[in-house]
Each structure stands twice: as structure tokens, then as C-alpha cells.
Amino acid sequence: MKQTDPHHPHENCLALFERLSEYIDRELDAPTCKEIETHIEACKPCQVCLKTLKQTVALCKHLERRQVPEAFSLKLKGAIFDLVNEKTD
Amino acid sequence: MPNPSEKTKNGDKDTELVRAINSGRQDLFYELVHRYEKSLYNFGLRMCDTPSDAEDMVQDTFLNVFKYLEGFRYETKFRNWLYRVATSACLKKKRRSKYAPDRELSLEEFLPADESAVSADLPRWASQPLDQVLDGELAGVIRQALLDLPEKYRLVVVLRDVEGFTTQETAEILDLTPTNIKVRLHRARLFLRKALKSYHETD
CATH class of the missing domain: 1.10.1740.10 (RNA polymerase sigma factor, region 2, helix turn helix motif)
Known part of the structure; x- marks a missing residue:
């Protein structure tokens, strides 16, 4: 994210920043991935950027799922029961 | 049968x-x-x-x-x-969420304001194992951050990252192009990451 030395200009960080999600999702071609990996290896702020974004995605993927309230589940099945009976009458 | x-x-x-x-x-x-x-x-x-x-x-x-x-x-x-x-x-x-008014998210709003805002240290919430992080308050932070996301971005990130649909499937469900899905997904993820970072910084 910052100009750490002449080999890692800010523009490279910005270009990477725009494509990080596609990189995480493996939606980029092999040469682009290689380019990103070479940059990240030498750029500490971009490593942090990638890891924090990866963790954000992982948190979303593992969010706890609540049980359906029993009263609602019964109400739903009752509504469907009425529809099934209506159709078969 | x-x-x-x-x-x-x-x-x-x-x-x-x-x-x-x-x-x-x-x-x-x-x-x-x-x-x-x-x-x-x-x-x-x-x-x-x-x-x-x-x-x-x-x-x-x-x-x-x-x-x-x-x-x-x-x-x-x-x-x-x-x-x-x-x-x-x-x-x-609900055409409009009371939590999250419709607005566009731009990539620029997620860029560090200046060099002093750039961190080279990995925050604790991003280095801990998932089960430890999810047991804590961060799960609540991310749930609220999802609700704070404008609907068009929330739909995409929920379908892609929470429900596990592919980019192509999400595009079909929402009648959007895969490119559009990718753009919205990236901005939504950056919005959520910002919420997690802010929580950590004010912790």
C-alpha cells in the first residue's frame, strides 16, 4: 500500500488491491496470479491486506446458522398442508 | 420411483x-x-x-x-x-432497509488515507484461528456489518460467501453479469473488513 522501495511502486499495490477478491477466489489466470504472488512476497502491507481480506471471507463462510423457530416451522407446514389439500381436492 | x-x-x-x-x-x-x-x-x-x-x-x-x-x-x-x-x-x-440506505460503495473509500494509515502488522483478529475468532464478539460485528451493507452489495456477499454460490450462479440468481458480481463482491468484502478493522482499533 505504500512506496516501500523502488521495486514495489505504489501503483502495483493499487492494481493488486483491485484484484484481491478475484485472487482469493482463484478467478485469475496463472500469469496474473504469479505476478500478484511475486509482489505480495516482497510487500508487507499487501500481505496484511490479503490476510485480513481472506479472514473476512472465512468469517462470512463460517457464520453460525440459527435453528428455525419451532412455532414458525409448524406454521409454515400448516400453510403448505392447506395448499396441498386445496390442490388435491 | x-x-x-x-x-x-x-x-x-x-x-x-x-x-x-x-x-x-x-x-x-x-x-x-x-x-x-x-x-x-x-x-x-x-x-x-x-x-x-x-x-x-x-x-x-x-x-x-x-x-x-x-x-x-x-x-x-x-x-x-x-x-x-x-x-x-x-x-x-422491504424495498428499503432501515439499517442500510442505498448508496454506491467506491473502491477509493477503502484505500488508506495516507501512509500513516497503512499497517505492516497483521492484526490479532486476522491471525487467530477461525474458531477462536467466531466464538468471540467478532461474529456479532460481522453480522451487524452485513446488515449495514447497502442491499445490492449485501445480496451479493451473502449469496457468494455465506450461501456459497459461485460467481456464475449468483449472476444468474440476480440477473447481473459475472463482472458486476465480482465488482460488488469485492466492495462488500472491503466494507466488512473495514468494520472488523474499526472494531479492532477501538477495542
């Missing part, structure tokens, strides 16, 4: 069940409800303002699925079609 839980050639475990329902076994509709009520309810909790709205959305979705199931074309996976119906029910339920 074929086993309703058997996967078909296109990998859709629901096709045979749907075919059986459409050929007159309407009693099997309860099996569809059983398979998806928990997923849809949790989708509703992420998309609607209140648990009561989520319940209404789930009920509207199943009633619409029952009504229109005969028109299901088997060209897409049933689950994709189901979420298309559910998304439509969500949007009808």
Missing part, C-alpha cells in the same frame, strides 16, 4: 424430488421444505430487518415455489431457482 435424494447428471440432488412432486407426489413437498427451511431462514435473517420479516420471506418463498414448481425447467439447479424466488420475496418485503 427413483430415489429422491439421488444426484442427477448435472449434480442437482433435488431434480428427482422435484420431478416426483410434479408428477403428483405433492406430499413430498415437505421434504423440499425440510431440506431448505433452515438455509432460507438464515438467508432471511441476513437480508431482512427483523426475524419476523425473515419468517414472512421464507413462507412467501415456499408458497411461491409450490405455486410455480410445475414451471421449473430443470435447466438450472433447483437451489439456484429457489434463491431467485427468495431474493424476489426479500426485495418485495
Whole structure:
């Protein structure tokens, strides 16, 4: 994210920043991935950027799922029961 | 009769069940409800303002699925079609969220303001194992951040990262291009990451 030395200009960080999600999702071609990996290896702020974004995605993927309230589940099945009976009458 | 839980050639475990329902076994509709009520309810909790709205959305979705199931074309996976119906029910339920007003998210708002805002240290929440992080308050932070996301971004990140649809499937469910999905997904993720970072910094 910052100009750490002449080999890692800010523009490279910005270009990477725009494509990080596609990189995480493996939606980029092999040469682009290689380019990103070479940059990240030498750029500490971009490593942090990638890891924090990866963790954000992982948190979303593992969010706890609540049980359906029993009263609602019964109400739903009752509504469907009425529809099934209506159709078969 | 074929086993309703058997996967078909296109990998859709629901096709045979749907075919059986459409050929007159309407009693099997309860099996569809059983398979998806928990997923849809949790989708509703992420998309609607209140648990009561989520319940209404789930009920509207199943009633619409029952009504229109005969028109299901088997060209897409049933689950994709189901979420298309559910998304439509969500949007009808609430045109506007009281939490998250509609607005565009730009990439620029997620860039560090200056060099002093750039960190070379990995924050603790990003280096800890997932189970430890999810047991803590961060799960609540991310749930709230999802509700704070403008709806068009929330829909994409919930379908992609929470529900696990691919980019192509999400594009089909929302009638958008895959490129559009990728753009919205990236901005939504950056919004969530910003919320997590802010929570950590004020901790």
C-alpha cells in the first residue's frame, strides 16, 4: 500500500488491491496470479491486506446458522398442508 | 420411483424430488421444505430487518415455489431457482432497509488515507484461528456489518460467501453479469473488513 522501495511502486499495490477478491477466489489466470504472488512476497502491507481480506471471507463462510423457530416451522407446514389439500381436492 | 435424494447428471440432488412432486407426489413437498427451511431462514435473517420479516420471506418463498414448481425447467439447479424466488420475496418485503440506505460503495473509500494509515502488522483478529475468532464478539460485528451493507452489495456477499454460490450462479440468481458480481463482491468484502478493522482499533 505504500512506496516501500523502488521495486514495489505504489501503483502495483493499487492494481493488486483491485484484484484481491478475484485472487482469493482463484478467478485469475496463472500469469496474473504469479505476478500478484511475486509482489505480495516482497510487500508487507499487501500481505496484511490479503490476510485480513481472506479472514473476512472465512468469517462470512463460517457464520453460525440459527435453528428455525419451532412455532414458525409448524406454521409454515400448516400453510403448505392447506395448499396441498386445496390442490388435491 | 427413483430415489429422491439421488444426484442427477448435472449434480442437482433435488431434480428427482422435484420431478416426483410434479408428477403428483405433492406430499413430498415437505421434504423440499425440510431440506431448505433452515438455509432460507438464515438467508432471511441476513437480508431482512427483523426475524419476523425473515419468517414472512421464507413462507412467501415456499408458497411461491409450490405455486410455480410445475414451471421449473430443470435447466438450472433447483437451489439456484429457489434463491431467485427468495431474493424476489426479500426485495418485495422491504424495498428499503432501515439499517442500510442505498448508496454506491467506491473502491477509493477503502484505500488508506495516507501512509500513516497503512499497517505492516497483521492484526490479532486476522491471525487467530477461525474458531477462536467466531466464538468471540467478532461474529456479532460481522453480522451487524452485513446488515449495514447497502442491499445490492449485501445480496451479493451473502449469496457468494455465506450461501456459497459461485460467481456464475449468483449472476444468474440476480440477473447481473459475472463482472458486476465480482465488482460488488469485492466492495462488500472491503466494507466488512473495514468494520472488523474499526472494531479492532477501538477495542
